[in-house]
Amino acid sequence: MIDRVIAFLRDLPGREQTGSRSAEDPRVAAAALLYHVMDADGVRQDVEWDSIKRILADTYKVGGRELDDLVKAGEQAEQEAVDFYAFTSVLKRHLDEEQRIAFIRLLWEVVYADGVLHELEDHTLWRVADLMGVDQRDRVLARQDAARKAQGPKGTATDD
Template identity: 45%
Template sequence: MFDSLMQLFRDLAGASEDNQVFSDSDLRVATAALLVHLMSIDGVIDDKENEEIRKVLQQHYALSDEETSELIDFASQCDEESVDLFKFTSVLKRELDEEGRIKIIEMMWQLVFADGEIHEFEDNLVWRVSELLGVSRRDRIRMRQHVRSQLEMDDDG
C-alpha cells in the first residue's frame, strides 16, 4: 500500500522509476555515496580524487562514462540528504558477502590514497564504515596495506 502511494507521488512529480537508472536501494548508489562522503570529508576535493572515484566505480561496476557521472550525481544527492552512514552500509551489508564488503573497504582506501595524504577524518570514516559493514580490523588494515603496496608498485614501475 505504502509503496503504491509513493509510486503515485513519484509519477505525479514526473520522477517515475522507469526514468531513473539508479535507486536508493541500489548497492552501486550505496557504494558511491560512501565514496562521495569520503572524498569530501576533509573539506578538499581535488582532481585526483575525482578521477579516482570515477575509475574505481567504472572498474568495479563496469559502467560507461555517462552512467558513472549519473551514479556520482545521484549518490551525491543521496549523501546530502542522508543523516547517517547506516542508510548506505545497511544496503551493502544486506547485499554483499564478506568478500564484497571487504572490496568496498579496499575501494575506500583507493580513494583515501588518491591525493597522496591520509587525513584523520578519512581514516576515521573508513574505520566507522568497516565497523558498520562487519569488516574486521585485520581485514581493514590488510586492505590499507594492499592499496598502499599497489601504489608503491605503480610508482616504481
Template identity: 50%
Template sequence: MLEQLRTFLNGLRAERPETPDASDPDVAAVALFFHVIGADGVVDEVESEKLKSLIIEEYGVSGAEMRQLIEAGEQADREAVDLFAFTSVLNRALDADAKVHFIELLWHLAYADGYRHELEDHVVWRIADLMGVSSRERVLARQRALAAAGIADGDAAGDTD
C-alpha cells in the same frame, strides 16, 4: 571473488530503476565513496579522477551511465544523515569477501592524493565497522591499497594504524 562481485552488481544494474536512489547498492557504494573523499573538506582533481576510474573498473560503466551513477551517489551523500542507510544496503547485497574488497576500494580513494587525512581514516573505520569488517581485515585492506599506490606503510602523512 572480484568477478563474482562484478557479476552480482551487473545483475543489479539490469534491475535499476530509471532514477537510481540510495536503495540501489551501486548508488549506496558511490555515496560512501563521496563521503570518504569529502571527509577532509577538500575533493581535489586527483580524488575525483580516482573515483571515476574506480567506477569504470569496478562497476563496468562509463559515459552517461557513469555520470548518472555519480550524480545519484553525490546527491545521496549530500542528503544523508548517517552512514547506516548506505551500509545496510551494501550489507544485504555483499558477501564477506566483497565487503572487505569494498573497504579496500575506500582506502584507494583515501590515498588517492597520497595522503590519508585522519577524518578519512575515521570514516573508513566507521564504514568497516558498520559492515562487519574486522579491524584486522580493515588494516590488511589498507596495506593492500598502500602497496597498490606504491606508498610504503607509514610513509603517507597522517597514518595512524
C-alpha cells in the same frame, strides 16, 4: 489542493521513476560512500574524483552518461543522508564478506589517491568498515595494501 496531493504522491520515497536511482540501489550506496570518503578531509581533488569514476566504471562496467548519472546519484544521496547506515546496510545485504572487504579496499584507494591519509578519512573508514561487518584486521590490511599501491615506485603516500 489536488495538485499538492499529486505532487506529494509523485515524490514518495521508493516510487521508481524512469532514470532515477535510489540509495537502495547498491551502486548508488557505493557511489555515495566513495563520495563521502573523498570529502572526509574537507579537500576535494581531481585525482580523487578520477579515482571514484575509475572504481565505479571498473566495478559496475559503466561509462559515459551512465557513469555520470551514477556519480551524480551517489553525490546527491550522500548529501541528503544523515549517516552512513543507509548505505552500509544496503551494501551489507548485497555483498558477501569477501566483497565487503574488497569494497573497503576500494575506499582506501580513494583515500590514498591524493597520497595522504588524513585522520578524518581514517576515522570514516573505521566507521564504514564497522557498520559493514569488516573486522579491524581486514580493514588495516586493506589500508596497508592501498598505501603500498599508492606509494608505487615514488613512495609518495604518507600516513599522517
